Amino acid sequence: MSLIVQKYGGSSVANAERIKNVAQRIGHAREMNNQVVAVVSAMGDTTDHLIELAHQISTSPAPREMDLLLSTGELVSCTLVAMALQEMGCKAISLSGGQAGIQTDAAHTRARITGLDPSRISKELEGGNIVIVAGFQGVTEEMDVTTLGRGASDLTAVALAIGLKAARCEIYTDVEGIYTADPRLVPQARKLKEIGFEEMLELANYGAKMQPRSIELAAAYHMPVQVCSSLVEAPGTLIHEGAAMENRNKAAGVAADRNVAKITVLGVPDRPGIAASIFEPLAKVGISVDTIVQNASVDRLTDLTFTVARTDARRALEVTEPVAKSIGARGCISAHNLAKVSVVGTGMQNAPGYAATMFRALYEAGINIEMITTSEIRITCIIDEAKVPEAVRALHAAFQLEKE
């Protein structure tokens, strides 16, 4: 008998009918003589409703209270899935994150898992139960409820799979797997049978739907992750270590991220320590800076441009403007309607042709490139957000991603 950890997202448990459908899938996995642990997200847009409720009460709700509030969404869905299984005649039990042994630090709303005590889950599995776990949540040493950040039910599932030494982790979602590009933008997009962790990490960071921390964790512990649809019967995409080896030197997919803004500090004196004095204050308030570009210095003055998530842009500007003033820069400007398009694939850096192909494809589609950034397995261009659909289609065609 092998142990499987499954995860079902919010759209898969959005109403009673879908919950029954999810229970059928879980029950089926159990019938195949597996032990099953299923992690569930909150139903549909429950989390958004709870956030709205909190904002009716308070402009800046305390993170600790927010976590206890938001954790209820997953408690509701996990009890309902357990009930649906029991209604089918299956032995099942629902557990909160705390009961499931998910221990975290006290960094509310973005807690990190510090440990896993699988004793309760193991006991319930040994008792013949299917175990349904509330995703997205854990408890501190003081038994305060924490949440792990948006989309972190994936992380719960991967952590449990690792802690319970599961055969694999299955992520059920509303798409059939990982595609070479967003099928809504590119009709020719092809579902990948498999993909390496690193490539998936780049795709997840740049638009495809899986929480990046969960992929990092799966990679670190070599836990294979199968991503597939909770609505149709199809094999999905296997994220695992072997994949990268086999498909070396091939582009895996095109990703887009529309949550991008750029800030330019104009006329920065070009002397040592300036970059630190600009970026340290941003780090202190928890804003992640993504791409950084510094132009060649003219008359010992330079322009320094960086991108942040669009949701952080206003705050970033507030933090940066006084700094710019204090270091004698000319001022700050910002642009909000930007996006990243990325081509991801192993061995990118050793194959200069990739970058040229990408730039030419965008040029031929009439798309201006604002900034460029690369990693070992990714080339990203920052472009006008309005051009994302054309850009993704042009890149998908240029790299012939519709072909196996």
Add this chain to the structure above:
Amino acid sequence: MSLIVQKYGGSSVANAERIKNVAQRIGHAREMNNQVVAVVSAMGDTTDHLIELAHQISTSPAPREMDLLLSTGELVSCTLVAMALQEMGCKAISLSGGQAGIQTDAAHTRARITGLDPSRISKELEGGNIVIVAGFQGVTEEMDVTTLGRGASDLTAVALAIGLKAARCEIYTDVEGIYTADPRLVPQARKLKEIGFEEMLELANYGAKMQPRSIELAAAYHMPVQVCSSLVEAPGTLIHEGAAMENRNKAAGVAADRNVAKITVLGVPDRPGIAASIFEPLAKVGISVDTIVQNASVDRLTDLTFTVARTDARRALEVTEPVAKSIGARGCISAHNLAKVSVVGTGMQNAPGYAATMFRALYEAGINIEMITTSEIRITCIIDEAKVPEAVRALHAAFQLEKE
């Protein structure tokens, strides 16, 4: 500095505005230099919505899962009240039943409190926090969430008041206190300044809105309970031990309960052991039998009538019919549209005039009495449900309850 435990019902926290209003009240109590623990129920009809959701999934949801599901309602409201206090600039923290140290047995959906560990609450109070506790819930030794039965946030509040050695327990509700009768039925109904525990227990059992177990518990530990409105400023009613002494030999109020059905077993052979054979099977399936009347035997055959909650009537008939057959009775009949009206007051049994006054008042109002039952401080008549308003008005007038 004294410690006060407050409790706010579901209608008092039904929406964001009311939650802010509740926070104002709690903040005010804190400003009066008190330490404050506030217990809250779920918002409005949240609990009913969750029950409905469960019934969309399962015809008979498992009690353990049901408890974890329903407990989320109070978690939502307690976090929101804490946020509203923080927004006002007050230090506040929300705690689940388990975090608040409410320990229970594992009798899910109707768990009993087995212990209270006040260490977390005490720590938070010492840290200057107002502590908001999710009512209605606790945890078992195994850290499974339990609920204490419908309306049991009152019980949570009284238990915390006792465990924390509070000066008093304040129950805030949508009425201004305990009345001599339901003011919607009797415009002359008078708010009582005070009432004894025993009288309140009878009133609570027979229609007035406070959970009976919470009054029993307050009585056992001599904890004074103030019942007042969360919407208007008014002193409310103090439930305490002294009251019974002062008001001896006076009717305190009239209560009505519309949830009554009767079952009559016809032609029961009048021999020892028959009553047991009828009532034991009902006890086994958890049906509480209230009033029992057995007519004088004619030809060694008797009719045996008993009342049950209307919600239990169908089940009770299913259980009783085969028993009636097996003991050679002629059959069973049932009537559903019945109600109880009760006059409650200390010293009833030593003042025969009370019963006569009650029967005459009902007779003069043209109301037929189906059954009669009495306790030391209560006389109850079972009547046609349709006659409840007239009956309550007639009794209120006959006992001159409008006068102090």
